[in-house]
Amino acid sequence: MSIPVSAISSMQPSVQPSADPAGKPTGERLFDIAAALFCEKGYAATTTREIAAAARIQQASLYYHVAGKEDLLHQICVSSLEQLFTDVQSAVNEASNPLERIEALARTHLRTILRHQIRHVTMLKELRALSDPHRTAVMALRRKYANLVRTVIEDAQTAGAVRQDIPARYLYLALLNILNWAVLWFRRGQTLSEDQLGRTFTSIYLTGAAAGSARVPVVSPNVRSARRKPPPAINGSAEESRQSTFERLLDAAAALFSQKGYAAASTREIAGILGIRKASLYYHIETKEDLLYAICKSSLEQIRRDVSDALDPVQDPLERTRTLVRAHIKSLVRDQIAHSVAVGEMHALSGERLKEVIALRDAYEDLVRSVLQDARKAGVLRDDIGVKYLCLILLGLLNRVEMWYRRDGALSPDQLARVFEAIFLTGAAAR
Numbered sequence: 001m002s003i004p005v006s007a008i009s010s011m012q013p014s015v016q017p018s019a020d021p022a023g024k025p026t027g028e029r030l031f032d033i034a035a036a037l038f039c040e041k042g043y044a045a046t047t048t049r050e051i052a053a054a055a056r057i058q059q060a061s062l063y064y065h066v067a068g069k070e071d072l073l074h075q076i077c078v079s080s081l082e083q084l085f086t087d088v089q090s091a092v093n094e095a096s097n098p099l100e101r102i103e104a105l106a107r108t109h110l111r112t113i114l115r116h117q118i119r120h121v122t123m124l125k126e127l128r129a130l131s132d133p134h135r136t137a138v139m140a141l142r143r144k145y146a147n148l149v150r151t152v153i154e155d156a157q158t159a160g161a162v163r164q165d166i167p168a169r170y171l172y173l174a175l176l177n178i179l180n181w182a183v184l185w186f187r188r189g190q191t192l193s194e195d196q197l198g199r200t201f202t203s204i205y206l207t208g209a210a211a212g213s214a215r216v217p218v219v220s221p222n223v224r225s226a227r228r229k230p231p232p233a234i235n236g237s238a239e240e241s242r243q244s245t246f247e248r249l250l251d252a253a254a255a256l257f258s259q260k261g262y263a264a265a266s267t268r269e270i271a272g273i274l275g276i277r278k279a280s281l282y283y284h285i286e287t288k289e290d291l292l293y294a295i296c297k298s299s300l301e302q303i304r305r306d307v308s309d310a311l312d313p314v315q316d317p318l319e320r321t322r323t324l325v326r327a328h329i330k331s332l333v334r335d336q337i338a339h340s341v342a343v344g345e346m347h348a349l350s351g352e353r354l355k356e357v358i359a360l361r362d363a364y365e366d367l368v369r370s371v372l373q374d375a376r377k378a379g380v381l382r383d384d385i386g387v388k389y390l391c392l393i394l395l396g397l398l399n400r401v402e403m404w405y406r407r408d409g410a411l412s413p414d415q416l417a418r419v420f421e422a423i424f425l426t427g428a429a430a431r
Helices: 005-011 027-041 048-055 059-064 069-094 098-115 117-129 134-158 168-184 194-207 236-242 245-260 267-274 288-311 317-334 336-348 351-377 387-403 413-426
Strands: none
Touching (some): 048 069, 098 117, 098 168, 117 168, 168 387, 245 288, 245 336, 288 336, 336 351, 351 387
16 A cells, blocks of 8 residues: 555644744744644644643633634645645646646646645545535635646647647546555655656656556547446345445445544444444443454555455566456455555554554565566666656556545546556657
């Protein structure tokens, strides 16, 4: 799964800044303080008292700046998105041709989100905690920015600068997948600089990772029309007979953790979903953390098993890369909610459990890196970009699918995998 939010603790800034000359923190500094605490403890578990203490002010003084904790989260999200839109639009407007506009977009997007990295991680993790109309306002800003990115891609397609066998929707989603994943693993001083990463990302996105190979074909020249019917509803009693009680318990917990966040979900709510008494849960678990641990562990073990099984009969290095992409997407989409929880909530595990799950995550990342390394040694992947970054780019492209993929959407998992395989290996630029 590669470097999910569980790694955030190692990159968090101090939440004990000194006071400004007036003795009061500015709104901007409050955003950073609150974002760091939300990342560390979770929005639901963080109190305004803790935020005020970290800012070295009285709790009452906090309300000179914000109406409350939710208002603070709302302002973090709004200010982050508004800054991103302003910076990227300005950079795009200064570019002189379609490909330069894409390059300017990618470079500026990356620079802006990494400048306020913790705020963007907070938005990624905690947006669901907002109530209406706050969430509605933030989602409107996200759509506004997505439309800007999509327009840049569509204009490039119209000009013949970007391939037209893939709809702009998937081209722009792929680009944002790659860029936004960086907030979860970027470490200043331990990786390339923001500008170096921007150039690397743009190079892979536009020209691909393959070394001089022909364009990877996409399944259908008109993938928008390849709609599939949603899966039929499953009768409750049939489902109960198919799954064990513990499996149903994990499914219910994963659904609730995905919807509300681990910290905000309660075992009482999980029991309610299953239609049982809360006390009955404890025949199967001792604590709520048992559920999160089981979800994360099974998710990571399953995707590694699925990909390993798919790779076993394949010998050709380039075909192994393609097989990895397809197997990863299929596994992720099949268990989409569980994978979403593993990526977003792993950090809430404690002690040895967190170490074990991180080891599973790292083992899967090692598998992906080894496939890419073998392909590079065989001369089928370019050698001007380190395998480390090829791996991070590929996993960003694939893992963030869980945030927006819909089973009743235009593409089947196999079609989506082939689209992203084409973007990764041979790029988005027209030939």
